[in-house]
Amino acid sequence: MNSHAFIPVGIEASESLPHLKDEVVRLVDVRRRFNRTIALDGVSLSVPKGQILGIIGRSGAGKSTLIRCLNGLERPDSGQIVIEGKRIDQLPERSLQPLRRRIGMIFQHFNLLSAKTVEANVALPLKIEGVPKAERLARARELLDLVGLSDKAKAYPAQLSGGQKQRVGIARALAARPALLLSDEATSALDPETTRSILALLRDINKKLGLTIVLITHEMDVVRTIADRVAVIDAGRIVEEGDVRSVFANPQAQITKSLLAGSRPQLPGHLETRLGPSGDQIVVSVDLLGSYGQQQFFADLAQTIKNGGALLQGSLEHIQGEPVARFFIGIPAGNTAILERLRMKIEAAGARLEVLGYV
Numbered sequence: 001m002n003s004h005a006f007i008p009v010g011i012e013a014s015e016s017l018p019h020l021k022d023e024v025v026r027l028v029d030v031r032r033r034f035n036r037t038i039a040l041d042g043v044s045l046s047v048p049k050g051q052i053l054g055i056i057g058r059s060g061a062g063k064s065t066l067i068r069c070l071n072g073l074e075r076p077d078s079g080q081i082v083i084e085g086k087r088i089d090q091l092p093e094r095s096l097q098p099l100r101r102r103i104g105m106i107f108q109h110f111n112l113l114s115a116k117t118v119e120a121n122v123a124l125p126l127k128i129e130g131v132p133k134a135e136r137l138a139r140a141r142e143l144l145d146l147v148g149l150s151d152k153a154k155a156y157p158a159q160l161s162g163g164q165k166q167r168v169g170i171a172r173a174l175a176a177r178p179a180l181l182l183s184d185e186a187t188s189a190l191d192p193e194t195t196r197s198i199l200a201l202l203r204d205i206n207k208k209l210g211l212t213i214v215l216i217t218h219e220m221d222v223v224r225t226i227a228d229r230v231a232v233i234d235a236g237r238i239v240e241e242g243d244v245r246s247v248f249a250n251p252q253a254q255i256t257k258s259l260l261a262g263s264r265p266q267l268p269g270h271l272e273t274r275l276g277p278s279g280d281q282i283v284v285s286v287d288l289l290g291s292y293g294q295q296q297f298f299a300d301l302a303q304t305i306k307n308g309g310a311l312l313q314g315s316l317e318h319i320q321g322e323p324v325a326r327f328f329i330g331i332p333a334g335n336t337a338i339l340e341r342l343r344m345k346i347e348a349a350g351a352r353l354e355v356l357g358y359v
């Protein structure tokens with residue numbers, strides 16, 4: 001559940017909230033339905049300046065509706081949407097236009113204009129704003145430099161690779177110096193290597209410019225690579241929210257566990273199907289976070305193996321600069337003393353051991 005406490009605002013449209021000046025986005029109990037379909041069922045979220053928030057969910061969970069509410073393309077039935085201290089959910093269309101300039105957006109299919117050069121695509125938001133030509137082209141050059149495409153200014157989108165097109169999309173989204181960048185599945189159409197380079201670019205821009213980013217995705221790997229925080233949306237509700245490392249190390253909601261299934265070690269299928277209430281081996285999972293997972297755990301594991309235990313599956317990786325590990329261990333069913341010794345050490349280190357069953 002959302003852990004943030006919200007100050008009830010009850011403000012009129014465009015009234016500012018000076019006490020929340022470091023908060024770029026705030027959603028309070030946002031609801032939206034389409035006939036009988038509930039797309040958003042009371043979503044509350046807060047994104048401070050400079051944070052990258054990943055919103056993840058299955059198809060139909062409500063991600064697109066949420067992102068469309070954030071840029072004012074969709075109006076909620078009720079609730080509040082506050083961007084940089086201004087309530088936008090009830091603003092008339094013409095007042096939304098200048099606010100939208102504070103929000104950049106990148107898309108899965110890039111949405112570039114094929115008849116315009118790369119630099120003209122990047123400069124387009126500034127042209128719409130009425131910025132003089134020399135100034136907007138200078139800004140476009142500066143942005144193409146930032147995204148590593150200085151040599152492609154005069155090229156047309158059709159002459160670019162997918163990754164290069166997305167770099168142009170990012171440069172265009174930044175043209176009007178937005179306070180918030182929204183990313184709608186921006187890497188879903190790209191291969192893994194290009195995805196990594198685009199995510200690295202977004203991270204770099206976030207650091208350099210202090211830009212706040214909200215990205216929606218159905219891929220946990222995207223969240224793990226780039227986000228500071230993650231919100232899991234299911235059937236229009238935020239079912240879990242937390243910093244990425246904690247959610248990866250210790251997911252709570254069933255939907256989070258299944259979204260994570262492809263990104264963290266699982267019990268091998270042939271053992272999973274045999275799991276039952278009795279057998280020769282007790283199967284346990286161990287979730288580790290921090291230095292115990294890097295050092296002492298392996299000494300304790302070696303001790304367990306010496307006493308007849310077996311390492312079945314597992315891995316250690318780094319998320320946000322800290323080790324996160326998950327292992328599956330088999331322990332002889334007749335020797336519960338080994339299990340209790342290992343459990344004591346693991347729990348004393350603040351990690352988690354769960355008995356899954358017997359094989």
Ligand SMILES: Nc1ncnc2c1ncn2[C@@H]1O[C@H](COP(=O)(O)OP(=O)(O)OP(=O)(O)O)[C@@H](O)[C@H]1O
Binds near residue numbers: 038039057061
């Ligand atoms: N304009 C609309 N008219 C009717 N139903 C809609 C409309 N937009 C969204 N919905 C419904 O609202 C629910 C949430 O849709 P939404 O597109 O926000 O989900 P999503 O998580 O973005 O899914 P996907 O990953 O497949 O794009 C779905 O059941 C969808 O069918």
